[in-house]
Amino acid sequence: MTTPPDKLICAVLPCYNESGNIAPLYERITAAFATIPDQRYTLLFIDNASTDSTVAEIKQLAARDSRVSLIVNARNFGVLRSGLHGFLSAPGDALITMVTDLQDPPEMIPAFVNKWREGFKVVIGIKPESRENRLMFLIRRAYYKLIGRLSEVPLIENFTGFGLYDREVVEQVRATGDRYPYFRGLIADLGYPRAEIPFIQPRRERGVTSNNFYSLYDLAMLGITSHSKVPLRLATMAGFCLSAISLLVALGYLAAKLLFWYRFPANTAPILIAVFFFASVQLFFIGILGEYIGVILTHVTKRPLVIEKERVGRLEVER
Structure with a gap:
């Protein structure tokens, strides 16, 4: 034709x-x-x-x-x-x-x-x-x-x-x-x-x-969020993995404290490191969720x- x-x-x-x-x-x-x-x-x-x-x-x-x-x-x-x-x-x-x-x-x-x-x-x-x-x-x-x-x-x-x-x-x-x-x-x-x-x-x-930088970043994130669910799935899988690791670390500290009660002090350093690490991970994945929510908001507002x-x-x- x-x-x-x-x-x-x-x-x-x-x-x-x-x-x-x-x-x-x-x-x-x-x-x-x-x-x-x-x-x-x-x-x-x-x-x-x-x-x-x-x-x-x-x-x-x-x-x-x-x-x-x-x-x-x-x-x-x-x-x-x-x-x-x-x-x-x-x-x-x-x-x-x-x-x-x-x-x-x-x-x-x-x-x-x-x-x-x-x-x-x-x-x-x-x-x-x-x-x-x-x-x-x-x-x-x-x-x-x-x-x-x-x-x-x-x-x-x-x-x-x-x-x-x-x-x-x-x-x-x-x-x-x-x-x-x-x-x-x-x-x-x-x-x-x-x-x-x-x-x-x-x-x-x-x-x-x-x-x-902002316009290029906006375009880059739009391309990812419009045509891929991989970041969301990675966030979900990483959440499961980090939860499992956190549980194992907690059990390890508990066992160490019970076995070596007087020789294993429960210092605050490990606690602070764990708190800041998992807080940063959570903020990162909340940011990813925010990008997807922003795309949804753009679609539903119906602005000219x-x-x-x-x-x-x-x-x-x-x-």
Whole structure:
């Protein structure tokens, strides 16, 4: 089965303080689509309340190109919520998601479209190599391997979300009702046959990444808690084991005291060590439970993904 070329593709472009990257990104995307002139396309920027000139630059593009549209959030709702809102709001028969810092090469668009036309509903970019900071790349790679081992479904290594998704996939994501998904894991969980295209991720040339330790930690914990029950089961098993060890130690101290009543003083040091050790273990596993409870809370509160401040351009395109 092949996809007709007259179908519409929407490039979804989440952004936050990307002044200086917007114009080069637009030029490279339009140049990529120019190599497939029979393909209709549109661009949707979703801005997460930028504090620089990002919104003004996008509005300038929209004023001269009707294919460009923009959603501006009322405040910064975070990368995941803002990106998902753009993903679910975009028109088109297929969506291409990419970051606006030019680390997802727009030149891969023709390859994505060709695979989509061949019948693949999911076409993704895989980055086995990266020119980013070497230490960060190794940490990310180790994390992908860790979550791959913990996950109940086979996850995709070195996948950042960059790719093309058919409208059927978009509607399946909407149907899950997940307001805070680990998108990379969700795509793997849906199980659609996919085409994988490798690329070398370039170094960021302009601006500063908005990711910090907290956002990266949040994403890492979301990936683990969304797709694995292994930490909970480890906590349960460790609880049983530590309880058994505690009982044996207590019985050992009791026997030693009974056998060597005058030569075995019941000092407070062993008691304090045991108390602090088991207290730290309990706090650690309470923290794990808290992460899972936090995920549940996010799902049941049913807050809107974002509140929009304004829209620019046409989001409803005739199909």
